[in-house]
Amino acid sequence: MRRGRTDSRPGVAPGVSVTVRHGDAADRRFIEELAERTVMASVASFRHPQEMMVHFALTRLLETVETQSHVTLVAEREGRRAGFLLLLDDLPDEVTSTPQAFVAYMAVEPELQRQGIGKALLEAAEREAKRRGLPYMSLMVTEENTAARSLYASAGYFTERQLLCKEL
Numbered sequence: 702m703r704r705g706r707t708d709s710r711p712g713v714a715p716g717v718s719v720t721v722r723h724g725d726a727a728d729r730r731f732i733e734e735l736a737e738r739t740v741m742a743s744v745a746s747f748r749h750p751q752e753m754m755v756h757f758a759l760t761r762l763l764e765t766v767e768t769q770s771h772v773t774l775v776a777e778r779e780g781r782r783a784g785f786l787l788l789l790d791d792l793p794d795e796v797t798s799t800p801q802a803f804v805a806y807m808a809v810e811p812e813l814q815r816q817g818i819g820k821a822l823l824e825a826a827e828r829e830a831k832r833r834g835l836p837y838m839s840l841m842v843t844e845e846n847t848a849a850r851s852l853y854a855s856a857g858y859f860t861e862r863q864l865l866c867k868e869l
């Protein structure tokens with residue numbers, strides 16, 4: 702799959718194209734590095750997270766995704782890797798058992814954010830889910846992660862359940 706689009710919104714040079722393609726083994730290092738550089742933005746300060754432990758959990762997540770049925774999407778901007786999305790396509794909802802696609806993690810290069818790349822990745826993931834006959838897309842996001850929450854809200858996602866927490 703290669704979907705191109707020309708973005709003409711403010712902040713994006715006219716004519717700059719963003720394409721989303723399937724990832725392969727050659728993208729693995731890019732995905733690991735970008736995930737490492739961005740993961741702290743996606744965790745709550747509430748639990749006073751230690752960077753080392755977050756990175757450990759991230760490694761475990763990436764390994765878990767590898768062992769499950771998934772789709773890797775890589776966004777390129779002017780031929781250069783700019784972001785990725787890891788989509789689990791066989792992870793039914795744990796409460797209702799409804800089939801769904803689940804975004805395990807996504808990230809965009811910090812200097813290329815706010816240029817529509819996250820949106821393009823999410824749209825491509827939704828197309829992939831629909832192609833597989835999956836009726837829902839689901840994901841988890843930290844309350845403090847304003848950028849990600851805004852992206853998902855603008856794409857039509859709403860809160861189905863909440864993870865409640867209290868410091869003891």
Ligand SMILES: CC(C)(COP(=O)(O)OP(=O)(O)OC[C@H]1O[C@@H](n2cnc3c(N)ncnc32)[C@H](O)[C@@H]1OP(=O)(O)O)[C@@H](O)C(=O)NCCC(=O)NCCS
Pocket residue numbers: 739740742743806807808809810813814815816817818819820821841842843846847848849851852853855
């Ligand atoms: C979340 C993330 C992937 C968004 O990627 P992005 O390419 O910057 O997103 P887009 O440019 O496609 O944004 C689309 C819309 O989302 C919203 N949005 C994105 N970033 C935002 C921000 N920092 N503040 C407010 N709204 C934001 C806006 O509505 C935006 O549309 P607009 O630019 O026309 O206003 C990126 O911020 C990121 O990589 N964050 C670190 C990793 C992370 O948190 N991943 C998510 C884990 S759940």
